[in-house]
Amino acid sequence: MDIENLDHYSQLILSLAALVTLTSFIMLAQGRLLRLVFVFALQGFLLVLATSIAAYSFDNPHLYISAAITLVLKVLFIPWMLRRHILKLNMHRDVEALNNKTTLMLGGASLVVFSYYVLHPIMQNSSMILLNALSLSLAVILLGMLLMISHHQAIAHVVGFMSIENGLFFAATVSTNGMPMVVELGVAFDVLVAAVLFGIFFLHISSSIDSLDVDKMNRLNEVDQ
């Protein structure tokens, strides 16, 4: 089925899927932490929009609850908390030097192609048009991992981790109309606990090595060299 035969809601959901992928790319190239957190919040917001449209157009009221949980946690609470940490640790003026952004972007693009290649057989056997977005959500997951690999700051790692969770959430929305409520609540609670724990870790890391650059942790040794 071609995209022009779909209703506008499905077209909108697919477009939002593409925009979510774009925000992942923007995060990948972002050296400033405050902007990184802002783009992360934006990704969450796009996700909330896509989920609410899916809830409305497929008449799945429980997706509204998932959307509301995502809105509260990933658009408001976690970005607010990360922002507070960045301001408190006085890191908002730091610009992370990312070596070779262009290679990073092309690597990200090849991850998109890879996830399409992997999921192509599954998409061939299904009639659900929204399943097309599944490969993009896998791409968001992989791009989150790439973000964690390429950045040095612990806060960027947390953002990458949360964006992996965004990708999983989106995959669940487009492929199975959302996870069961129990799983959804459990994951949301996990994310909340993880966010609080990460906050505590930030304070400990920065008080012990006076920086949140995880590369500096490699220098920690049992014995003095």
Add this chain to the structure above:
Amino acid sequence: MNVLLAIIQTLFFIVLAPLLAGWVKWCKCYLQNRKAPSLLQPYRDLIKLTLKQPVVSKDASWLFLIAPYIIFSATALAVTVVPFFLVNLPTAASADVIVMVGFLAFARFFLVLAGLDVGTAFGGMGSSREMTISSMAEPAMLMAIFTITMTASTTNLSFAIGHVIEEGLVLRPSFIFALFALILVAVAETGRIPVDNPATHLELTMIHEAMILEYSGRHLALIEWASQLKLMLYGVLIANIFFPWGMAETLIISALGYGLLAIMGKLAILAVILAISETLLAKMRLFRVQEFLSFAYLLGLLGMLSHIILEASR
């Protein structure tokens, strides 16, 4: 009859181009709390420059003298390929969008040669910068254009625009990306802020103005007019590919007039957006242009990927 219309359309395009430049300037002045010159000021400038005697350096070769004519006519030929207010353009059948990119590249090649010809430091610097930017802008532009041509399965602009009109309102993820990629490329190629500042004449950061610093009189008028044409060409390309509604599909006078009004309205809105972005943004460092254009390329690439992933039939 059709060929006549194509010629009339091109003439309209060429005559209206300075008006668009004047309108952009007017909007910028208004936004920056300055007193705006008249909308017709670019025409007056062109006439004044044409009447003046051109001064040519004694070291200039024949290339320097013919370059303005080549630049203007190549840009005008590129314009003939782009449907302005009429969808079904006979010239679009003989030359597709890749030829249009080729014409623009041809004009740029001669502009760069003319910049190098006299041998001033500024000219050479501007030429090298122009080539650097265009070598990165062209792949991004072609990527965005391929995204569109893959949807319409033709590189003919008339057919592509006809296809978009026929389909009605379809929200395509690939078009969103292609639109933004094309806007970024257009900003870089027409030398607007944040890539180049069109309003400056004596700064070390200038690109386009550095190349044409040695020109005066009618030569300068032709080059200025060509760059105004180029600005309008990108505006028309963006407006007509992504928002083609209102264009004339039949040869009735009322439809043609309506089409002309529609495209002028769309261009006016685009110019306001351009003026706002030029007022809000600062010019970036030359070495950051590479990041800007690789982002445009990425957008084009994502557009193509999302066309394949999200829109292809299975």
